[in-house]
Amino acid sequence: MDVVDWLLDSDPAIRWQVLADLKDAPAEEVATERARIAHEGWGATLLAEQAEDGLWDGGTYRPGWIPPERDGFDAWSATHFTLQQLVDFGLDPESPEARKAIGRVRENVRWEHAGEPYFDGETEPCINGVTLTIASYFGQRGDTIAETLTGSRLNDGGWNCWAEYGARVSSFHSTICAVEGLRSWQGAGGSDPRVDEVADAGEEYLLERGLFRRRTDGAVADPRMAMLSYPVRWYHDILRGLEHFRLQNRRDPRLAEAIELVRGKADADGRWVLGNLHEGSVIIEFEMEGFPSRWITLRALRVLRWWDAA
Numbered sequence: 001m002d003v004v005d006w007l008l009d010s011d012p013a014i015r016w017q018v019l020a021d022l023k024d025a026p027a028e029e030v031a032t033e034r035a036r037i038a039h040e041g042w043g044a045t046l047l048a049e050q051a052e053d054g055l056w057d058g059g060t061y062r063p064g065w066i067p068p069e070r071d072g073f074d075a076w077s078a079t080h081f082t083l084q085q086l087v088d089f090g091l092d093p094e095s096p097e098a099r100k101a102i103g104r105v106r107e108n109v110r111w112e113h114a115g116e117p118y119f120d121g122e123t124e125p126c127i128n129g130v131t132l133t134i135a136s137y138f139g140q141r142g143d144t145i146a147e148t149l150t151g152s153r154l155n156d157g158g159w160n161c162w163a164e165y166g167a168r169v170s171s172f173h174s175t176i177c178a179v180e181g182l183r184s185w186q187g188a189g190g191s192d193p194r195v196d197e198v199a200d201a202g203e204e205y206l207l208e209r210g211l212f213r214r215r216t217d218g219a220v221a222d223p224r225m226a227m228l229s230y231p232v233r234w235y236h237d238i239l240r241g242l243e244h245f246r247l248q249n250r251r252d253p254r255l256a257e258a259i260e261l262v263r264g265k266a267d268a269d270g271r272w273v274l275g276n277l278h279e280g281s282v283i284i285e286f287e288m289e290g291f292p293s294r295w296i297t298l299r300a301l302r303v304l305r306w307w308d309a310a
Helices: 003-008 012-021 027-038 041-048 079-089 096-108 125-137 143-151 172-187 193-207 238-247 253-264 294-308
Strands: none
Touching (some): 012 027, 012 041, 027 096, 041 079, 079 096, 125 143, 143 172, 238 294
């Protein structure tokens, strides 16, 4: 089968990225397809779900219908993860639809943690890293978040959302979120030599562990990190890590094992399956676990294309 044609038989959020990253289509064709996100398919569906108060599903991090005592209940339909999804879709941040949605968030949305404005972040680095990526993408400053992340790095180079409760060993999950956010902030014009230092250290934390191994004994830190997931939410896996280093255009030899793991997961048709679905309430359902995934196939193909072009 023609895998690119299969990818193109999809939503505008995937089609424009296929055109840009796999087919090297003319910029005008890519822009035309990307503009459809705000009006068609998944993007339009998410935008339509935002309330006048800026919230999705009645909450910032978790939907408003989840009782506070069930703070361990996974749900992805509230504001934070919906904004993350719109970034992944590639909604044009300059579009009227994006400006309206982000304006509502900026003016109204506050964190459950202590009532902080959304784009100022809160305390957990996995939350702050994703929020900084969102802020940078949509033209919000995010300087407060960058400052918070800079000051919360652990001595081993990474971050851990449990540090405020005494954790002293970094987490792959927290660290990938943090470095993604900091590099996005820099890419949007943020400048602070301390940020460069801590982002470098966070990336080194991931690289010296090959994206999924313990540094002490080389054992796999968590088998799920070698399973490909989408949407990634706050979780780390090897493909998310590779996407980060692709965006930084950093071909480090310590990524080679993860690259070959991803390459080896293609099926006979040249597609990749969803290996690990992060369960929880959603607004939009994509592919089922264990079945070919357009999102993962797109991401795997462009990572391999980048790596093999060296």
